[in-house]
Amino acid sequence: MKLRKKILLLTVTVLCISFLAGAIYAMTEEEKWTQFEGKGITLNFLTEDTPAAGAILDLLPVFAKKTGIKVNVTRTNVGDLVTKLMLELGSGSSEIDIIYAARWQIPPAYSSVLVDVTRFNNDPTLPHIPMDDFFKPHLISTSYFVDKRRQIGVPHDASTLIWFYRKDIFDKYKKAFMAEKGYDWTPGPNLNWEQYKEIAQWINDNVSEVKYGAGHMAKQWNSLYCDFSNVFWAWGARGFENPNTESWGVIFPGRCLWDSPEAIEAAKFYKDLINNVAHPSCPSWDWSDLAEAFAKGDEIAMSFNWHDFVVTFEDPARSKVPGKVGVALAPKGKDGKSHNYYSGAALAINSYVPEDHQRAAWLFLVWQASIPVQKAIFKKGSTPVRKSAYQDPEVRQWIAEKRYPGAGIADVMYEAWKPENLEYVEAKMPMFVETLIIQYTELAYMLQGLKTPEQAMKDIVDQVNQATGWTDLQEKLKQ
Amino acid sequence: MPILKNQQREECVGKYKRMKKIPTEFWMVLPALIVLVVITVFPFIYTVQLSFKHYPYIQVQSHIRRVEWVGLDNWIRMLTDPKVGRYWIVTLKYVLGALSCEIALGIAAALLLNRIRIFQDLLTTLSLSPMFFAPVLVGLLGRYMLHDSYGVYSYFAHQLGLFENISIFGDGRTALLALIALDIWEWTPLVTIIVLAGLKSLPREPFEAVSIDGANAWQRLWYLTLPMLKPVLLVALIIRTMDILRYFVKFLITTRGGPADATKIVAIAVYDQAFQAWRMGYAATLTLSMLIVTIVLGIVFVRFFAGMGQE
């Protein structure tokens, strides 16, 4: 009896102590957020000028009030952003706490310098984000690099190239087109790329409201690469040997596959599209120019552009086509799937800053991914990255009413981000930008007629293999 | 003991005298010299040693590449890469096209302004306006006014039947011309004002003498005015050459290297290699080549004009 009593007493004591300890040390949700209050922490946040950033900027006072942390936001264009970040992170500087991890350049080069947020997410003294509430393709492509156990960021935005078209024109001439060509030309993934070209040509010849059917962002720059990627994947071409290159990321991508028959076919199609069918100014347009042309109302009837541009198109002050804009997924490729180039990025934390700054930064990351802030992004004209934001009843109301431009296209975007549709992103590897420059330069030569598609692709492969070190490896193996 | 003291005293006096011999002017030059050395010597040395490295400026992650001394690899690559040759040709076209027009038009404008009697001052200042525009703004305005769809210049060109189906910035043939035109617009006034000042300081006698001898305006211009303007033209040429190779912001704003590298001057190539591809070593090599070319050009111009000035 005595022994059992002792054990019982011991157990109860232990339970009491642990309960007390738990009560003392477990933080309430509220406390997790206010633990930095009064410590005078100021965080520096460097980001690209996106609607998501705009939404966050508007709500910053809310964050400051909730947590007592001040955040200084610097918004800049993507080129300068990358330059500054590379200089920052490469020199070990701890000026910037939170960074917009531009996906091409930052994770491949600096993933080891970005904080692994898994430990913050699992830390009981810090608020938590359910990571599976993000679209899986977004998560993998923006927040991981090579190492599947190390999550280096939290998805932040999700610009995707989507098919914009003039609803009014497509409605008006639908019968005429169907009479001549025999099919319903309403844009969507049920059409294929050849039909897209045919539609563009038909509009060139028969529609008087616009000068040309299609516009493309074929400027010798990132824009050309992004635009071409849709066609490239649609033809079934892949970039590199290593299958992880276009998802988790790799250090060594293996041989470049841009000279495969599919890739050359894609290049030929693209050249024909740009040189013979699309608006002649395409080689001077990047996405802003393309958006401007589409918004002008009399230049082009269709364009593939970042879905965030819907806010420009629906703004009567900046566009002549509000209310006339339709959105659809890209035409299906040879594999029957619709590939829409995705260009989102995550927010990451600079590991060179002190620990308390890192934890404060994590609070910011959680806050910007929280449902209220994500919903606010709709108001700024873009679309959130949390799946549950789309299911929220208030949001469903907005979508039904098409109250905000972002809400108007939410369903299409949701579709575009499903894993079966978003299988590939561009190659995630350290030397990506170098290969990017090679690729868009050679493609530009092709478009200007200075090289045939075969020659351009061959040159791409030669130079890219040189840049990735594949050529050197082959030579070493030969020895 | 007294002898040593004398010796010491003499040494002190000697040192003092030597210090006094350092001219005051040297101390005047010293501050500028120190500042310049500090902020230019380090970058220069850094760039030179960078050109011998393969330095992707990636912190870790470089399993394939480590920071390594590759000796002359970057230099060899630069000298054998056909793309680099193309960049220099584009740069040459740009420099020659812009400079020749700027000098010619600048002289013409200066001669004209010199003849105006009323409001010469005001007109001169007004014609200087383009010079005051920041390159960023020139690029943006150029993009706006030469825009295929809504640019006012493109509109006029289309009315005249030019460039109807050609995209000015989208076609390799016209993109570089457009940028040369922008440069000419911006910098001809600088040449104008330098030449104008030179014209004003020319002595009258030779002109009077020559016109009594029966020379007409063209002869006066060609055989008298221009040769006497040579020193002034040299100043203009050197100032412009120094800057034209360095300024790349216009290109960034408009074509970023242009349709198929048609406007990819070497400075843009350096920018891409350094800040996009992060091949810092190679970028350093290209930078040094730009520096060498600028200095050589400067020396060539000085020798050329100094030689011709003997006539």
Next chain:
Amino acid sequence: MKISRLQRKEQKAFHGYSLTDFLAKVGLTIILGVFLFWWLFPVYWMISSAFKVDVSMFTLPPTWIFKPDLSNFRNLFATKGFSSYVVNSVIVALSSTTIAVILGSLAGYGLARGKIRGKNHIAFWMISTRMAPIVGMMLPLYILFGRFRLVGTLRALILAYTTFNLPFAVWLMRGFFLEIPRDVEEAALVDGCTKLQTFFHIALPLAKPGLVAMAALCFMFAWNDYAFAVIFTSGKTQTLPVACQRLMTEYGIVWGQVMTTGIILVAPVLFLGIVIRKYLVRGLTMGAIR
């Protein structure tokens, strides 16, 4: 009295009263008019576009007469932090010009007058530093400034601008001082002035046109720079050219505000140019012979 043919020719040369001369004058005036139109039309276009609302800016044929709209200006001044762009630009341009003027004129005088061994080599080296490509200096300077925690501050920018303003100042001032005859200075020295006094009270006033022109140009180069500004500044320390470029947003170029920002970018320098126009023309070529 009968005027000889020679005398009549003289008359023509000096008074230009013949018909051909008149036609030539008209023709040349027209050509000058074309020049002026070519130079000033973009200025006019920029100013007039600033008063147009975005969508109407893109209508063709261009509208010459329209109702001016001030919304671009309103948007501009409503932009948070716009005044800081202007203030930053002013601070940086003035500071860098001051450094260039003070150190540059001292050094220029020293190199022009002093008996220093290798002074021509020093002079040439100084000028060659201005030839350094900006794009190549961005990284090393960033590292240098990073070590001293200067990145993101205006001081870094001022130092960066000194890399091209100071050599320019030294080169120009040296040329100006070489031009000025030494007699007055030597007289002063004989009278017992120190070299520094000679510099301040005699040489510098004589070189005033050159000094003013040089200062104005230094101010202009610093005010207009974009490449260094975008690298070394952030957020609160950004300058006007960076603000201008930031109008090239990912969502399109906000042309209306580009025009208004452009006006603000050009106006001070233009005003400066007008104010010192007498000096500008004379001053730029004072050192021309060298």
